[in-house]
Amino acid sequence: MAVSGPEPRPLLYVVRRAHFSAAHRLYNPRFSEEWNRRTFGKCASPHYHGHNYTLEVVVAGSPHPETGYVIDLAKLAEIIDEVIVQKCDHRNLNTEVDFLHGLIPSTENLAVAFWRQLEPRIVQGRLYAIRLYETERNYVEYRGEYDAH
């Protein structure tokens, strides 16, 4: 790849993983109990259940020549801790997290909400993707995209 001017900088994707444990239930208050039970099955169970969530935060950018870092992963870990873990860990996602109020806490909706909290805080590199694991078998990825279909 011929490039004039300064040497092109490689584009890396760096990932930091975090964990939190929370209670939730899937429930849409605009519909009946029966609709919720039929739609969400045991996930609508009224006294809540919970998960050990795993969150992966992917930041894209080029390594700074002085450090070799896209972003100091210890700093990224602090941001994730402050913005997400401190607010969600050992909490009830339906009732206790300010930025989730009014939201059905499906993994999809959580991932979009986490993106919106994290995106303005990532100033070295840029937020590229979030992966949120509800269990080892179920997870979602969000890349800040909108659906054109």
Added chain:
Amino acid sequence: MAVSGPEPRPLLYVVRRAHFSAAHRLYNPRFSEEWNRRTFGKCASPHYHGHNYTLEVVVAGSPHPETGYVIDLAKLAEIIDEVIVQKCDHRNLNTEVDFLHGLIPSTENLAVAFWRQLEPRIVQGRLYAIRLYETERNYVEYRGEYDAH
């Protein structure tokens, strides 16, 4: 090893792993809110949190010569499902599980309670141990023993 009489039968430990997701909180109602918060920290959070629990059930015995099985692990899986998973999965361990009523749902207490539910149901081989993982970092094992110290 010289043995007279019938050929000695090897003693095996067979293990089946199961998963369930549940809400809980650590709280002792005989003490004040302040005591609970001081003792259990964020685990006492009043609106519950939750975990993806992993349960390992270990059965000891010798393989039946006709099958090579200590116990059919599909049958063991059914027992675990009926006795534990159906009652605990997507449930609140403080309020919704009959055999946990009145118990502080620490991992230790859960393991002992699960043993007592499972032990009478294991009739091929005998229950040897239970391992209950609350997270990847915290787990307990119970072998049906009593503390002599």
Added chain:
Amino acid sequence: MAVSGPEPRPLLYVVRRAHFSAAHRLYNPRFSEEWNRRTFGKCASPHYHGHNYTLEVVVAGSPHPETGYVIDLAKLAEIIDEVIVQKCDHRNLNTEVDFLHGLIPSTENLAVAFWRQLEPRIVQGRLYAIRLYETERNYVEYRGEYDAH
């Protein structure tokens, strides 16, 4: 991103993981035994070997506002079970699976064949990718793309 008209809907990738255990061998009947042995090494071993396969199915779409779901992962799990697991689990991939007849069951070919079975069945959201793990060290991803090189 300025958008006129209805609010843009976030595009999510939701993933469901499944497992099956199967026998196979790599063998091309149009060539000699010697060619097969030289080309596939121990993977051509005539009496078969086998694997615990892990399959990840990735569906892209936007969460439905009533449910927060791109697709109910319990429904996706049922589709995967019906279309793939029921046909492949505890089976011989060379001889027993109708939609694999005539195919060398390499992980690559399996992934493409699984895509073609699953794609018409995914009607909420759209199939985005399949990841198939033959072992922890070897896996493939297929996104329904064709090679332009």
Added chain:
Amino acid sequence: MAVSGPEPRPLLYVVRRAHFSAAHRLYNPRFSEEWNRRTFGKCASPHYHGHNYTLEVVVAGSPHPETGYVIDLAKLAEIIDEVIVQKCDHRNLNTEVDFLHGLIPSTENLAVAFWRQLEPRIVQGRLYAIRLYETERNYVEYRGEYDAH
């Protein structure tokens, strides 16, 4: 612990993990097809299925003062490779492994057979246990014991 004479040597358990992929089926030729199907379910499927087996070999002993090793784990890995992996990897456990002939290849029976192959070869320290994982959910442990029940 007061000990006269030479300093007591700590007793350690060192573990080496290995992997192999093999085909098998559960089938007892002394019984009918119908008995086998009823007893072993899909595990009796006639054209075989297979697994990625994980084998853990536990050797007990005290570290040699010159090396800090109970046994050089690279040497233990070579023994496991020669005695088990070379014979079982990418093989059919019902038909191709000499020391398994006539055996129903249940995980229990495999573990005892592997113990008998490995035990005479472990001359630094002594074989303490074998753990054989058929899947992530099903595994067995054998410690060379006999059942007194």
Added chain:
Amino acid sequence: MAVSGPEPRPLLYVVRRAHFSAAHRLYNPRFSEEWNRRTFGKCASPHYHGHNYTLEVVVAGSPHPETGYVIDLAKLAEIIDEVIVQKCDHRNLNTEVDFLHGLIPSTENLAVAFWRQLEPRIVQGRLYAIRLYETERNYVEYRGEYDAH
């Protein structure tokens, strides 16, 4: 089990897992370079190599009736952090850890040394075992026993 007097207390084994990353090499200064290279192979490489170590600490005891805890795992985590992780993480095990001076840092020797640091600090319950993973394939367990062979 008929017991007179107070109700017997179940004996549980609670486990806490921790991680640290460190450099080391296997080298016995009482022998020649050539002996070290022959004995330890690439593990004797002079400029060090390193590992992500995983440490599991197992404490035995009965749950306190007021808390359901054998030991508060957050407190156990603090002890492990203070006694082991703060001293070993991002350190050179051959040169920088006071309680390892003069020791060949084999996994076996590390496990015994960690036991001796931790054992006097565990005053709720009693230290039962340490498992130290050098890699996913190599690990050791120490239970405070001495070898009678």
Added chain:
Amino acid sequence: MAVSGPEPRPLLYVVRRAHFSAAHRLYNPRFSEEWNRRTFGKCASPHYHGHNYTLEVVVAGSPHPETGYVIDLAKLAEIIDEVIVQKCDHRNLNTEVDFLHGLIPSTENLAVAFWRQLEPRIVQGRLYAIRLYETERNYVEYRGEYDAH
């Protein structure tokens, strides 16, 4: 997708995972000790630390009709072993690896350096991505791209 001429060939991404253990430290010799300590924290610890690195190499291409392989993963494993593992395993990444001289061995810089070693050697299919895990919580991906921001 209507295509004239020969049948379009599916584009697959095949992945091979490898492991190596190495020592490193993060240190920029153009700056003071104090700057390095402030910038890299414990990662600058002068006597090195180390990690069990996991490397995933992703090759894109279409399966050859005679083999069903994009690339024989055993051959890919040999290339990874020759080009990366033999040079880095049980080595010091700051001082002992020719192609890393003069580089701060951050995970980002390692990934780009590994890409440059591997890319010319992948002649069946083409190198698509590298994922390098320093720990289970920290990893990077490089796809041979340059940053346009």
